[in-house]
Amino acid sequence: MRKAARPRTLRGPAATSLRVEPRALLGGLLLVAATLVLAVVLIGTGDFEIAPGDVVRTLLGDGTPADDFIVNDLRLPRVLVAILVGAALGMSGAVFQSVSRNPLGSPDLLGFGYGSAVGALVVITVFKGGATEVALGAVVGGVLTGAVVYLLAYKKGIHGYRLVLVGIGASAVLVAVIQYLIAKAQLIEATRAMVWLTGSLAGRDWAQVWPLLAACAVLFPLVLGQGRALRVIEMGDDAAYALGVPVERTRMLLMLAAVLLTTAAAAAAGPISFVALAAPQLARRLTRSPGSNLLTGALMGTVLLLASDLASQRAFGADQLPVGVVTGLVGGVYLLWLLVMERRAGRV
Template sequence: MHLPGGISLRVERRALVVGVLLTVLAFALAVLLTGTGDFQIAPWDVVQTLLGNGTPANDFIVNDLRLPRVLVALLVGAALGMAGAVFQSVSRNPLGSPDLLGFGYGSVVGALVVIILFKGDATAVAAGALVGGLLAGAAVYLLAYKQGIQGYRLVLVGIGASAVLIAVIQYLITKAQMIEATRAMVWLTGSLAGRDWAQVWPLLGVCAVLFPLVLGQGRALRMMEMGDDAAYALGVRVERTRLLLMLAAILLTTAASAAAGPISFVALAAPQLARRLTRSPGGNLLTAALMGAVLLMVSDWASQWAFGADQLPVGVVTGLVGGVYLLWLLVTERKAGRI
C-alpha cells in the first residue's frame, strides 16, 4: 500500500480481514453485552440509546450502569491481549504470559497488602496493584538478565517468582481478619461487576498512551523474534527495545488488574489464537488486542447468560476455559518438540 509522500505500508490481506472481522465482532458483543441483564434491552434499542435517541429508562441503564462495565471488559481484554503478545514475542515462547511470569501475581500481592494491612479503599487497592506489578516485573527482569534476556530463562524465573508470590498471597489471606479476607477473595476472583466510569477513564488513558507506543515497536519486535544477533545486524537496539516493550506490557497488565482484578489466561490465549487466525509471523499486536477484547466480552456474556447477572465472576470463566487451553497448548508444544 502506497501513501502520499512516497511512504509505503505493507499490509497482509489475511491479517487485515481478521482484524476487521474481530473489530465488528467486538462491537456486536459490546452491544449484546450492554443489553444483557435483569432488564433486557434489544440490540437496536441499545444502539439508539448510545446515539442519544433512547428512552430515559434505557439511557440510565445503558449509559450509567452497563456501558462502563462493557468498556472496562473491552479495554482490559485488549490490554491483556497486547501484553501477552509482547511477552510471547520477547521470550519467543507461547508460555510467555503475565499469568505465568509472575507479573499478575505481583499485582495481586500489591492489592492484598493494601486491602489486608492498610484497609485501603478502591483507589488505594488499584494503586497497590499497579505498584506490586511493577515491582514484580522489575524483579523478574533483573533476575532473568544475564548478558541480555533469554526466552526460557525469563519463563523459568517468572514461574519461580509466581510460586513465591502465590505463597505470599496465601500467607496474607491466612493472617487477614474475616472482613478483609472476604474482600480479598472477592477481588482475587477477577470481576467486572460494579465497574463504573471511575475505572474506565484511567484504564483508557493508559491504553491510549501505551497502545501506540507498543505498535510503533512492532517492526523491531518482529526482527527480535529472529534472534538478538539478527536484530542487531538490522539496526535494532535490542536491549533498549526489549526493556521498553516489557515495561509497557507490565503497565498494561497491572492497569488491567487494577481495573478488574486478576483475569487469568486471556493474555496467554489471545496472541496464540490471533496468530493461528492470521497465519502471520510476529507479534500480531493489534489482532491479539482485538482477540483479547473479544475473549473477555464473550466470557462475561456467557457468565451472565448461564448463571444470571453477577452470579459468576468473569475471572472464573476465563480460568476454566484457560485451563483447558493451557493443557492443549502444553500437549501441542510437547508433540512439536519445543518443550
C-alpha cells in the same frame, strides 16, 4: 492448490508506507465486528433486558430516559472496561510471547498478575485502603515484580526460557505470599481480598474507565510503534543487531509497557487469568501471519473477555459468576491443549 494472498505495501506521502497482509486485515475486521456485536448484546443483558436495536438507538442518543440511564450509566462503563482490559491483556501477552519466543510466556505465568495481586492485597489486608489505593497498590506490585523478574532473568541479555523459568519461580513465591496475607487477615479483609482475586467486571463504572483509557491511549501507540523492531528481534538477537535494532533497549521498553498494561488491567478488574495467554495464539491462528500480531492479539483479547462476561451472565441461570472464573475454566483447558501441542512439537 490456491496460493495464499501475498502481503501488499500501501505507499503514502513523504515516503511513508504500510505493509498490509490481506488475511490479517480480514481477521482484524472480523474481530472488530465481533467486538461490536458482543458489546451491544452485553449492554442489553441483565435483570432488565434491552433489545439490541434499542441499545443502538440509546447509544446514538435516541433512547427513552429509562434506557438511557441503564445503558449509559450502568452497563456501558462495564463493557468499556471489558474492552480495554481485554485489549490490554491481549497486547501484553503478545509482547511477552514475542520477547520470550515462547507461547507460554504470558503475564499469567511470568508472575506479573500475582505481583499486582500482592500489591493489592497488602493495601486491603494491612492498610485497609479503599478502591483507589487498591488500584494503586496493584500497579506498584506489578511494576516491582516486573523489575525483579527482569533483573533475575538478565544475563548478557534476556533469553526466552530463562525469562519463563524465572517468572514461574516468582509466581510460586508470590502465590505463597498471597496465601499468607489471606491467612493472617481479618475475616472482612480476607473476604474482600478473595473477591478481588477472582477478577470481576461487576460494579465497574466510569471511575475505572478513564484511568484505564488513559493508560491504553499512551501505551498502545508506544507498543505498536515498536512492532517492526519486535518482529526483527524475533529473528534472533544477532540478526537484530546486524539490522541496527537496539535489542536490549527495545526489549526493556516493550516489557515495561507490557507490564504497565497488565497492571492497569488488574487495577481496573482484578487479575483476569488466561486472556493474555490465549489471545495472541488464537489471533496468530486466525490470521496465519508471522510476527507478534500485536493489534489482532489485542482485538482477540477483547473478544475473549466480552464473550466470557456474556457467558458468566447467561450460561449459569440466576447464578452469575465473576468473569475471572469463566476465563479460568476456559483458559485451563486451553493451557492443557497448548502444553500437549508443545510436547508433540518437542519444545517442552
